[in-house]
Structures are given as structure tokens and as C-alpha cells.
Amino acid sequence: MWSAFDEAFEGRRVALKTVLASRASSEALARLFVEEARISGAVRHPNLLEMLDAGEHDGVPYLAMEWVEGVTVRRLAEHRIPLPVVLRICMEACDGLHAAHEARTDEGAPLHVVHRDVSPQNLLVSRSGRVKVIDFGIAKAEGRITEDTTEGILRGKVRYMAPEQALGLEVDRRVDVWAVGVTLLELATGRIPYPGSHDIAALVKLVSCEPELPVAGELPADVLAVVTRALRKNPDERFLTARDMGTALEEVLERMGEKNTRRD
Numbered sequence: 001m002w003s004a005f006d007e008a009f010e011g012r013r014v015a016l017k018t019v020l021a022s023r024a025s026s027e028a029l030a031r032l033f034v035e036e037a038r039i040s041g042a043v044r045h046p047n048l049l050e051m052l053d054a055g056e057h058d059g060v061p062y063l064a065m066e067w068v069e070g071v072t073v074r075r076l077a078e079h080r081i082p083l084p085v086v087l088r089i090c091m092e093a094c095d096g097l098h099a100a101h102e103a104r105t106d107e108g109a110p111l112h113v114v115h116r117d118v119s120p121q122n123l124l125v126s127r128s129g130r131v132k133v134i135d136f137g138i139a140k141a142e143g144r145i146t147e148d149t150t151e152g153i154l155r156g157k158v159r160y161m162a163p164e165q166a167l168g169l170e171v172d173r174r175v176d177v178w179a180v181g182v183t184l185l186e187l188a189t190g191r192i193p194y195p196g197s198h199d200i201a202a203l204v205k206l207v208s209c210e211p212e213l214p215v216a217g218e219l220p221a222d223v224l225a226v227v228t229r230a231l232r233k234n235p236d237e238r239f240l241t242a243r244d245m246g247t248a249l250e251e252v253l254e255r256m257g258e259k260n261t262r263r264d
Helices: 027-041 083-101 174-189 199-208 221-230 242-256
Strands: 002-006 012-018 051-057 060-066 070-072 123-126 131-133
Touching: 027 051, 027 060, 083 123, 083 131, 083 174, 083 242, 174 221, 174 242, 221 242
Parallel strands: none
Antiparallel strands: 002 012, 012 060, 051 060, 070 123, 123 131
């Protein structure tokens, strides 16, 4: 990742993502860049990082994206985040994800985008308070050129992975709902639903046990209800869309009487 200036647009700063020059000849990496550009370029939304350009220079593929002054939610979580702000962060992440999930081709055919790697590391908060979902590098989409055919390879971060994703089953937008649920729980309590000393231990729990959720009183009942629904092992029992989850979070904020804004 580079900080760069786009001379064609009055020297605006952009984020430039490239393949390392030593690996620029890798066809697999080049295909991943094409996929990320295709998916990111298919939708525009205030809560998604905007793709500005994609191409190749001296044999090195690159993606040029909007520059966001801010920090990742992972970095932000090094400090205590007030619960209303946590809810706002997750609500905006849901808005961006729903826009991606609803993305269509120029002909109007659904792309069926699934991010598959939602986590505090892949959420940015700008200095103006805008949440941005980033990094669609391993996203699933209709007609994807690079198929997930490598046996035994898990795509995504185990600690935020839905059970069906961990088992290698067919996934849809509801795995992203699960990941937002994990993120919400972690930001609000400091805990994740499947703790373990390492990823393998967490993975074993993920596919064989129910999630470890807070007990009554650790979180407001309305917040706990949202987390519990997002983390249902049966996808049919979760929020069916990220928009549904975002709406539920907005309603919780209203019931809490919090006039929460991006300035907050």
C-alpha cells in the first residue's frame, strides 16, 4: 500500500495498492486484483472505499482508491469506545455491506457479492466519523474468475468466520452479518464468541459448540438481542440482510435516546 498523488486530478492523494514487484508476474495475484477492481467498481456507497482506477504499470498491477484520513476500528478499539459509538460503527458497516450485497452488473444481473473478511481490521473510521468497509480482495461474487478450489485453504479470519464458511459450505450475505455480530460483541465487551489460544482451537469450537455470549446484565437487553440474532449458527435464524441488522441497531440507538452522529 502506498500514498500517492494523482496528477490528473489536481494532485489529489490516493491510496495505491500494488503487487510487490518481485511477484508481479504471478497470474493468480493479477487475477485477484482484477476481481477486487470488478467488485469494488460495481457499487458506490458512502460506507464503502471508492475505487478510482485500476490498471498495470511496467507489468505491475495496481488499484487506486480514495485516500481516507483515519484509523481502522482495530486501532480505535485500543481505547474504550462508548457503546452508542460502537452501535453507530456497526450500523454504518451494515449499510456499506448491504450496498455491496445488492451490487449488480451493468446489465442489471445481481453479482451476489459476499465480503467474507469483515473484521475490525477491515473497517476504517475517517476523521469526519465516516465508517468505510475495505478490502474486497477475497470477496465472493457471481462469475468470479479466481475460484476457491485450493483444498484445505480457509478464506478469511477464523475468529470472525461463520460456521458454514469454516466448514467450506456455500456462503451468502449472512456470513457478513455474522462477522458484524462478532465485531459488535468484541467492541462492546472485549470478548469474541469463540475464544481460543490459537486459531485451530477457535475453529474446533466454532464448528462444534454454541457461541459464548454475554449473560443478562453485561449488555443492554436490546443490544444483546441484536448480537444473539446475528450469531445464530443456523443462517436462517440470523438477520437475513445487513440492512435488517443496521435497522435493528438504529432502533436500539433511538430507544437508548442517543442522538449519535458522525461528529461523536
